[in-house]
Amino acid sequence: MMSADNDRGKERVVYRLALTGGPCSGKTTGQARLCTFFENIGWKVYRVPETATTLFSGGVRFPDLSKEAADKFQENLIKVMIATETTFFDLAQSDKRNVLVVCDRGIMDAAAYMAKDVFDSVLKSNGWNAVELRDNRYNQVIHLMTSANGAEAYYNIEDNPCRTEGIEQARQLDKATIEAWVGHPYIDVIDNSTDFDTKLTRMIANVCKRIGIDAGDRLAPTSRKFKFLVASMPPDSMFPSFQDFEVVHDYLTSPNPKIQSRLRKRGQNGNWSYQYTVRRGDAGDQMVELRRQISHRDYVNILAQRDDSHLTVYKTRRCFVWEDTYFQLDIYRNPCNERCEGLILLETYQTLKNNDTTAKVPPFLKIIKEVTKDSSYSMYNLSSKSEWKKSSKIINGLNS
Incomplete structure (x- = not known):
C-alpha cells in the first residue's frame, strides 16, 4: 500500500480507509460522497458494509443481550469483519486502477462496546494484537462526530430501525469510539463546527491530503498543522x-x-x-x-x-x-x-x-x-x- 499523488503518475495506490463515528454522524452520506468524488477522478471505490448493521437486521437487538452474550457477539463480529474486509482488500489488490476501500467502521470499533479487560482477553485468545488490527490494517481513520455533540437539532434515530441510542448515550458511544482508535498514526476527527455539507467536504479534503492528491479548487481544506x-x-x-x-x-x-x-x-x-x-x-x-x-x-x-x-x-x-x-x-x-x-x-x-x-x-x-x-x-x-x-x-x- 502506498500514499501517492495520482496526478504525478506514481505507483498504483490501494488506500484502506476506516470511516467511523458515533450514531447519526453522517457515515452513510459520507461514504456516498467519497465514492462519487473518487470515482470522478478515475479511482475504483469499494465500500465494505457495516457488519453490525447486517447482523442487527437479522433480528439481533444489542440491548436485549446479556453481558456475556454481548461480549461473545462482539468477538464473532470482529471475525466476520476481518473476513469481509479481507475479501474487499484482496479485490482491491487485483485491480489495475487506483483503489479506495472505504470500511464502514473498522475492527477497533468493537472495543467501544466492550470492557477493556474483555477486549484484551478476546485479542489474546484469538492471537490478535492491536498494532495489527488498528495500525497496520488501515492507512487512515476518519471519525465523523455524532450530531448529538454540537448539532443536536439534527440528531435523529427514526430513520434507522437498528439505532436505539438517545442523545446522551450517543455522546458516550462517540467518545468511546474515538478512544478505541487512539494510537492509529493517521486518525482525523471531523467535528460539527460547520454545516453538514461542509463537514463532508472537510472529510473528503482530509482523505485527499493524507493520500497526497491535489484537489485544486474542487475542495478547500480548512485544517492546518x-x-x-x-x-x-x-x-x-x-x-x-x-x-x-x-x-x-x-x-x-x-x-x-x-x-x-x-x-x-x-x-x-x-x-x-x-x-x-x-x-x-x-x-x-x-x-x-x-x-x-x-x-x-x-x-x-x-x-x-x-x-x-x-x-x-x-x-x-x-x-x-x-x-x-x-x-x-x-x-x-x-x-x-x-x-x-x-x-x-x-x-x-x-x-x-x-x-x-x-x-x-x-x-x-x-x-x-x-x-x-x-x-x-x-x-x-x-x-x-x-x-x-x-x-x-x-x-x-x-x-x-
Missing part, C-alpha cells in the same frame, strides 16, 4: 485515555537534496509497524509526500541506506483525544542529539474558527511556545549531527 514546545511531562493521571508507542526514525541517503527519505518503526508491546516515507520538494510550489507500509524484511534491507550524517531518533509518542481534538505528544529519548535531551513536542491538526489565531491546547500541558514554522524543531534538523543552521542539506520545504 500546529506544533508546540512543551515545558515538562505532567503525571499520567492528568491525561485522558491515551496510548503510548515507541517510535524509531532513521533518515536515508539521497542523491537529490530536494528529496528526503526516512524509515519509521512504531510499536507497542513488541508488535511493530514499519513505514517508508519519501518527501519531494521538486514539484514546484508543492511538497509531495509518498508513504507506504512495508514488511520487517523490507525495513531491515532499506535500513542499510541509513544516512550517517543523521542520528537515529528515538521517541515515545503519546496519542490522546482532548475536547474532540486528536493530539500526539512526542517525548524524545536517549540516545539522541544534545538539543533533543528533555525535548517534548505536541502536534495537532485544527480548524481555526472566526477570529481565532491560535489552536486550543490541553490546559494540563505547559506550553512554552508555538514552533509550527520554526525549522529548528523539525525532526530532520534535530537529528542532524551537524549544527543545523550551518547545514547545506537543510531544506525548509521538507522540514517536518
Whole structure:
C-alpha cells in the first residue's frame, strides 16, 4: 500500500480507509460522497458494509443481550469483519486502477462496546494484537462526530430501525469510539463546527491530503498543522485515555537534496509497524509526500541506506483525544542529539474558527511556545549531527 499523488503518475495506490463515528454522524452520506468524488477522478471505490448493521437486521437487538452474550457477539463480529474486509482488500489488490476501500467502521470499533479487560482477553485468545488490527490494517481513520455533540437539532434515530441510542448515550458511544482508535498514526476527527455539507467536504479534503492528491479548487481544506514546545511531562493521571508507542526514525541517503527519505518503526508491546516515507520538494510550489507500509524484511534491507550524517531518533509518542481534538505528544529519548535531551513536542491538526489565531491546547500541558514554522524543531534538523543552521542539506520545504 502506498500514499501517492495520482496526478504525478506514481505507483498504483490501494488506500484502506476506516470511516467511523458515533450514531447519526453522517457515515452513510459520507461514504456516498467519497465514492462519487473518487470515482470522478478515475479511482475504483469499494465500500465494505457495516457488519453490525447486517447482523442487527437479522433480528439481533444489542440491548436485549446479556453481558456475556454481548461480549461473545462482539468477538464473532470482529471475525466476520476481518473476513469481509479481507475479501474487499484482496479485490482491491487485483485491480489495475487506483483503489479506495472505504470500511464502514473498522475492527477497533468493537472495543467501544466492550470492557477493556474483555477486549484484551478476546485479542489474546484469538492471537490478535492491536498494532495489527488498528495500525497496520488501515492507512487512515476518519471519525465523523455524532450530531448529538454540537448539532443536536439534527440528531435523529427514526430513520434507522437498528439505532436505539438517545442523545446522551450517543455522546458516550462517540467518545468511546474515538478512544478505541487512539494510537492509529493517521486518525482525523471531523467535528460539527460547520454545516453538514461542509463537514463532508472537510472529510473528503482530509482523505485527499493524507493520500497526497491535489484537489485544486474542487475542495478547500480548512485544517492546518500546529506544533508546540512543551515545558515538562505532567503525571499520567492528568491525561485522558491515551496510548503510548515507541517510535524509531532513521533518515536515508539521497542523491537529490530536494528529496528526503526516512524509515519509521512504531510499536507497542513488541508488535511493530514499519513505514517508508519519501518527501519531494521538486514539484514546484508543492511538497509531495509518498508513504507506504512495508514488511520487517523490507525495513531491515532499506535500513542499510541509513544516512550517517543523521542520528537515529528515538521517541515515545503519546496519542490522546482532548475536547474532540486528536493530539500526539512526542517525548524524545536517549540516545539522541544534545538539543533533543528533555525535548517534548505536541502536534495537532485544527480548524481555526472566526477570529481565532491560535489552536486550543490541553490546559494540563505547559506550553512554552508555538514552533509550527520554526525549522529548528523539525525532526530532520534535530537529528542532524551537524549544527543545523550551518547545514547545506537543510531544506525548509521538507522540514517536518
